[in-house]
Amino acid sequence: MAIIYRELEIRFPNGDYQTITGSNILSESMTLTRSICDDGNLKLGGCIATQFELQLIGIQPDKVQGKKIQAVLLEYSDQHYEVLYPRDNLIPSDSLIPDGHYSYNCTERIMFTGYVDKAARQKNRQIVNITAYDDLYRLGCQNVAIWFSQFAQYSGNAYIMTLLESLFTSQIGYDEQVNPNGMQWVLRWQVSAENDNYTRPLSLSKNLAETLYKGDILAVDILKAANELMGLFGYITPEGKYTTMSVVDKLPVTITRWIDLEFEEYTTEQIDIVSFDYYDSRKMIFGRSSSTNSCYYSDDNILTRCSTNYDTVKNLIRNVTNAGKLSGNEYKYRPFKLTTIDKILPSGVGLGSRVHIATGENDMPWVDSFVFQEKITGIQSLKYELSAEGDRILSGYDNLSEVQKI
Numbered sequence: 489m490a491i492i493y494r495e496l497e498i499r500f501p502n503g504d505y506q507t508i509t510g511s512n513i514l515s516e517s518m519t520l521t522r523s524i525c526d527d528g529n530l531k532l533g534g535c536i537a538t539q540f541e542l543q544l545i546g547i548q549p550d551k552v553q554g555k556k557i558q559a560v561l562l563e564y565s566d567q568h569y570e571v572l573y574p575r576d577n578l579i580p581s582d583s584l585i586p587d588g589h590y591s592y593n594c595t596e597r598i599m600f601t602g603y604v605d606k607a608a609r610q611k612n613r614q615i616v617n618i619t620a621y622d623d624l625y626r627l628g629c630q631n632v633a634i635w636f637s638q639f640a641q642y643s644g645n646a647y648i649m650t651l652l653e654s655l656f657t658s659q660i661g662y663d664e665q666v667n668p669n670g671m672q673w674v675l676r677w678q679v680s681a682e683n684d685n686y687t688r689p690l691s692l693s694k695n696l697a698e699t700l701y702k703g704d705i706l707a708v709d710i711l712k713a714a715n716e717l718m719g720l721f722g723y724i725t726p727e728g729k730y731t732t733m734s735v736v737d738k739l740p741v742t743i744t745r746w747i748d749l750e751f752e753e754y755t756t757e758q759i760d761i762v763s764f765d766y767y768d769s770r771k772m773i774f775g776r777s778s779s780t781n782s783c784y785y786s787d788d789n790i791l792t793r794c795s796t797n798y799d800t801v802k803n804l805i806r807n808v809t810n811a812g813k814l815s816g817n818e819y820k821y822r823p824f825k826l827t828t829i830d831k832i833l834p835s836g837v838g839l840g841s842r843v844h845i846a847t848g849e850n851d852m853p854w855v856d857s858f859v860f861q862e863k864i865t866g867i868q869s870l871k872y873e874l875s876a877e878g879d880r881i882l883s884g885y886d887n888l889s890e891v892q893k894i
Contacts, residue, residue, distance in 0.1 A: 491830075493564040496867045498542070501601075502556050514543035514615060516866045518559070520600055522839050524721035524733070525860040528877045530756070530784065530819055532808075533712035534721030534732070537625035540600040544616045549607035557620055558728070559600040561867070565593050599864075601728030622724040627708040632659050633697070636705050640692035640794060648714050648791070649686050655710055683812040685717045685804055691797030700768060700793060713791040717804055719812035721840065733840045735858050736818045740844040745832040749847060751824040751855045754880040757782040758817055762809040763884055766792040766801040774809045774892050783884025784814060806892075821857040823878045830870040837874070838862060 496518060498508040519541040524534040540559060544552070602622035609616050632655070639646075639654060697705070715722045720732040761775030761783040772792070775783070786792070795801050809815050826845060837843065839862045845855040863873040 517543035520864040533716040540620040561597040630707040633705040641694040644692035691795040691800040696794040738842040740842040746828040748827040785884030825875040
């Protein structure tokens with residue numbers, strides 16, 4: 489079956505506005521930008537809000553401003569039937585149809601779920617630009633400093649698992665039947681059996697939390713810090729549910745056709761040193777000596793910066809370094825940017841995929857990388873921009889005399 493027609497609908501799950509159909513949507517104006525790692529270099533944790541942009545026609549801005557929306561793509565595909573015409577061996581069949589009759593199958597594809605942050609008219613006042621973000625944007629504005637200080641005071645040695653369960657149940661809310669404004673939480677931590685930091689203890693200090701952050705700790709930063717220690721990337725699914733992914737041990741998807749491809753002349757170096765700040769600005773460092781000493785350096789992990797126990801932090805960092813394969817070859821990749829369309833994009837390619845891209849060049853026939861960013865534009869014809877950025881050598885801590893062996 490081939491998709492022959494698409495139509496976008498904007499639905500309002502809370503029922504506070506009628507469905508916006510294609511007659512009120514400017515043709516091909518949808519832009520969807522998703523990312524798990526967009527700061528230019530490899531950074532575990534994720535939790536980057538998806539951005540959705542669209543142009544509406546004949547809709548007043550205040551009717552959609554601040555409302556929860558769901559963008560649904562209706563995809564119509566042709567059905568293959570045996571054409572009925574005169575012949576001497578006819579057998580009754582459900583697949584027989586008269587010549588000239590066409591039948592279509594419609595499937596729904598949810599592209600985005602989130603809240604309209606901005607709705608503004610253009611100079612042509614009939615056109616309204618809307619910008620919406622998923623729930624991670626809201627968590628980037630939600631201050632949980634009081635909760636975190638109390639958790640550090642009374643449960644400072646709890647597991648990361650317990651910390652996350654408390655964050656969702658008491659602050660974020662993950663059952664929409666109980667909390668209509670809460671986030672659905674898919675508890676699917678894709679952690680290998682070896683990297684078990686999810687069930688390892690912390691050593692949080694209430695005094696450090698209050699001194700370092702002075703009453704300003706965001707819910708999204710707690711999620712990022714926990715994911716980083718577990719070797720994961722957090723994100724919101726198109727259906728609006730929070731979950732995590734790992735890019736380690738994924739099988740590559742081969743891409744042989746594309747519209748445009750750019751890539752760097754280098755592959756990022758294997759990480760030799762892993763350094764996390766703890767107890768404010770002390771450093772827990774694991775590594776090896778090499779010609780590059782590429783360093784994964786984390787100085788903004790709230791959970792380690794507010795931890796005081798040397799052995800506890802050492803176990804966490806050593807575990808993400810070794811068992812989490814942060815110091816192995818798993819995270820070596822070639823920075824690239826690829827442009828393609830949905831008709832030639834292989835099935836299974838998306839955010840977090842490992843890709844094996846044919847270049848058509850004799851001196852460098854393949855690009856091996858990850859999809860760290862994904863941008864989708866259009867409606868009838870979907871254009872995809874897939875990319876990953878990164879320096880060849882990660883800069884970080886250079887004093888090898890203080891490095892513990894990996």
